[in-house]
Amino acid sequence: MTRRTVRGLVPALLAAAALTGCSSDPDTDGGAKAEKSAGAPAVKTAARGGTVGGPGSGCELPVTFDLAELWKAKAVTPVEPDSVFAGLANQGPVTMVCEIDAKPAGYLGFLRVWQGKSEDASPRETLEGFVGAEKNASKISYTKATAGKTTAAEVSYTLYSKLVEESRPARAFAVATPEGPVVVQLGGFDAYEHKGMLPAYELAKRTLRVG
Numbered sequence: 001m002t003r004r005t006v007r008g009l010v011p012a013l014l015a016a017a018a019l020t021g022c023s024s025d026p027d028t029d030g031g032a033k034a035e036k037s038a039g040a041p042a043v044k045t046a047a048r049g050g051t052v053g054g055p056g057s058g059c060e061l062p063v064t065f066d067l068a069e070l071w072k073a074k075a076v077t078p079v080e081p082d083s084v085f086a087g088l089a090n091q092g093p094v095t096m097v098c099e100i101d102a103k104p105a106g107y108l109g110f111l112r113v114w115q116g117k118s119e120d121a122s123p124r125e126t127l128e129g130f131v132g133a134e135k136n137a138s139k140i141s142y143t144k145a146t147a148g149k150t151t152a153a154e155v156s157y158t159l160y161s162k163l164v165e166e167s168r169p170a171r172a173f174a175v176a177t178p179e180g181p182v183v184v185q186l187g188g189f190d191a192y193e194h195k196g197m198l199p200a201y202e203l204a205k206r207t208l209r210v211g
Contacts, residue, residue, distance in 0.1 A: 045199055046069065052066075061113060065184070068199065070104045071111070074099055092126075093118060093126055095116070097114065097115045109197055112185045113182065113185075116180045124142060126183060130155075131172075137158070137159055138159075139157055142155050154171070168194060169191055172186065
């Protein structure tokens, strides 16, 4: 299957498989600043296009952070526990509350925000439960991190996708808030899309504010 064929099938496949990912083109980021994640090479931070988390931003969240240019945020409607979609909306200790679409910026994927209810779980514990609920996760690496000025935990891992018959990278960070833990996750349709969307993920992490 060629990449062009795969791109043509993406809208239906993304909805069916709940694939993840994000961001802004590193070649057209308007002189974005470089940002280095723990244990990873320096990655450019995408040009800012707005903010999500506050009233009127598409998703009201316990945190706010900047969005990459052209990315679109939309709140996720709560799903009943017995719904056929419950498995997509819930992962380990957290529930999906916001989906930020990268397609308007030319990428195939989403930046997804998940929220839990536990007031005691640390960011690392939240991530461990989150990744532990993933199927076919491997090469899992946890690191300490900072999101904005907040202490965070970060994880990078690999997921095998049956749709493209290859492994794809994923990344997420978690912070604690008074309303429960929050996980911000980046995946992507494949490794190529993931790499292109990393600047949007770094922008979210660098600009995150609790409250």
